[in-house]
Amino acid sequence: MNFPDSFSNIPGRETMARSQVLRRSWPVVLDLCVAGIGLACFYGVVQIAKYWFGHPVPEITISLSPRALPRYAFYSVVRIGLAYVLSLLFAVAYGYIAAYNKRIEALMIAGLDILQSIPVLSFLPGVMLAMVALFPTRQIGVEMGAILLIFTGQVWNMAFSFYSSLKSIPRELMEASGIYKFSRWQRLVQLELPYAAIGLVWNSMVSVAGGWFFLMACEMFVLGTRDFRLPGLGSYLQTAAGVGNLTAITWGLVTMIAIIVATDQLIWRPVIAWSDKFKFEQGQSSTRISSPLLHLLQHSRGLRTLRHHTVDPLGESINQFFAEGRKQRITKQMAQAANSSNGRETRWMGLLRWAMLVALSASVLYAALHALTLLQQVHGPEFAGIMKGALATFLRVNTALLLASVWTIPAGVAIGFHPRLARIAQPLAQIAASVPATALFPVLLLALVQMGGGLGIGSIALMLLGTQWYILFNVIAGAMAIPTDLREVAEMFRFSTAQRWKTVILPGIFPYLITGLVTASGGAWNASIIAEYFRLKNQTLQTVGLGAVISAATDSGQFQILLLATIVMAMMVVTINRLVWRPLYRLAETRYKLGD
Incomplete structure (x- = not known):
């Protein structure tokens, strides 16, 4: 039977045909987008390899021309990215070992307290000289030194977060993994990493923000008579701030904000949307975070x-x-239990452990004796100045923590409870956390001087700008991790605002809040090296403080003062952690833990 030609022109058939063509072509478009991203990454790896394996440049001049910004920004992004990958691997390994080895758990957490309290500039001499000596004829030596220094500013809060998450896993989930005879690898991949995902993601964001904060110190620093300088966005902003070039500072900040926004949309937004499925709850939340890029990756036929x-x-x-x-x-x-030779094997293993312990103790003793020899060069007035600075920095750090907690706790809960608000506030918070306060510090400092203040007040403001984000992002992660069914029960029984905070919100965010406060405290001590000692228009401004002592000692190459000031700072942070934060951690692990 022949139909009229007009039948083929029915609008419904044309619409159906067009939709079928779109459905067939859309996966191809997604695959092309993914392939383009892959090619761009490959090209970046080739370019950075050419630069790193080239000969080192004796003295690099930082250009303040806006045309140099794309290249500088690319180098800085690579350094921060590699430092973050190292931080993530270290955090997972360190947190896992500390959580499941009772014999060395206390020692490892004490070591983490000490390491996070050591400022970036205190790592600088050993790290940079070792990397340059390891690669004397290649640029990669200085680059690896800068990456490791950025690593020291990123890793500690991630390690604390993963450790805290492992200690707070509900007992029934651990029992289920034992019933199904999970191997350690299966338990890590299918239980521990998913349970810790939300906390790791938000701490990753604040770690990368911390990397931007210390980028200026890691790309442009002086060690005695040697000037280590690298082309990058941090050195660009440091140079512009040093000469007071507001135009260059503006160009640098605009570039940095553009990178942060792109990072948020291309990395953090998809990762947050992906990690939302790991929330520990009985029912499913009606509101979920979405990401166009995550949708692209999930629906790519090639992937x-x-x-x-x-x-x-x-x-x-x-x-x-x-x-x-x-x-x-x-x-x-x-088989060994039934073998009579098991005793001899056990004795040999015991002897091997003792030999390793003796070798390690001898190495530590040798380093300690050399350190004591160096410390003998410190005189009485210098020691008194260090202790006076320690007291001043202690007061500034706690003032900054108090001011930060006042606004970050309610703001973090609001963002974590409302995904629509999070879509707006989270990128803004990421931008504000990532913009180095040191780049804005010249303007802030000049304004404080005009109002009658000085670097004493300005240092508190700089600590606040640099460390409040640790608390905010951890509180957001804690609020997002509160099971939806608990919030629905609070609404069902019509809890008042005070009852919700007392029975649901504060207990739910408590482990995350303590992690944020611990890392913010360490970050504030670390930020003191920049906050209390600042170069502005070819002159150095400083105030009384331990950070100022460390920065001045690094500039002048006085390693004995640098060592003693670092030891004093580490001892103060460890003491505070033992007397305050560690009992609160134990409270979080016992009383405020989900499960029976």
Whole structure:
């Protein structure tokens, strides 16, 4: 039967045909976008490899021309990105070992307290000289030194976050992993990392923000008579601030804000949307965070094929490998228990452990003796100045923490409870946290001087600008991690605002809040090296404080004063952590833990 030609022109058929064409072509567009991202990353790796493996430049002149900003920004993003990858790997490994090894848990947490309290500039001499000596004929030596210095400013709050998450995993989930005989790898991938994902994501954001904060110190610094300078956005802003070039500062800040916004949309927004599925709750929340880029990646046909044929089989092989290894270890232990030679093997293992312990103790003793020899060069007036500065910095740090907590706790809860507000406030907070306060400090300092203030008040403002984000982002993570069903119960029983804060909000965010306060405290001590000693228009402004002592000693190459001031700062931070934060951590692990 022949139909009239007009039948083929029915509008419904045209619409259906057009929609079918779009459905067939859309996956191709997604695949092309993913391929373009991959090619861009490959090109960036090639360019950075050419620069790093080239010969080192004796003295680099930082250009304040806006044309140099794209290249400088690229170098800085690579340094911060690599430092973050190192920080993430270290945080997971360190937090895991500390959480599940009772014998060394206290020692590792004490070490973490000490390490986070050591300022970036105190790591500088050993790290930079070691990296330059390791790669004397290549630029990569200085680059690796800067990356490791940025790493020291990023890693500690992530390690604390992962450790705290592991200690607060509900007991029934751990029992379920034991019933199903998970290997350590399976438990890490299927339970521990997902449970810690929300906290790690938000602490990752504040860690990267901390990397931007210390970028100016890590890309442009002086060690005695040697000037280590790297082309980057941090050195650009430091140079512009040093000469008071407001135009260059504006260009640098605009570039940095553009990078931060792009990072938020291309990385953090998809990761936050992805991590939202790991919230520990009985029911499903009606409001979920969305991301166009995450939708692109999840619906890419090329990535789906790659995952089904490569990633998933590889994951199954790894799980099978660790499961078989666990069975073999159990079988071997049972065989050793029945073997009469087990006693001799145990004695040999014990002797090996003692030999390693003796070697480690000898190394520590050797380094301690050399340190004591160096400390003998410190005289009485210098020691008195260090102690006076320690008291002044202690008061500034606690003032900054108090001011930060007043606004970050309610603001973080509001952002974490309302995804629509989070879509607006989270990028703004990320931008504000990532913009180095040191770049804005010249304007702030001049305004304070005109109002009759000085660097004493300005240093508190700079500490506040640099460390309040640790509290805010941890509170946001804690609020987002509160199960939706608990909030619905509070609404069902019509709790008042005070009752909600007392019974749901504060207990729910308490472990995250303590993590934020601990890392903010360490960050404030660390920020004192910049807040209390600042260069402005070829002159150095400083106030009484331990950070000023460390910065001045680094500039003049007085390593004995640098060592003693660092020891005093570490001892103060560790003492505070032992007397205040550690009991609060134990309270979070016992009383405010989800589960039975």
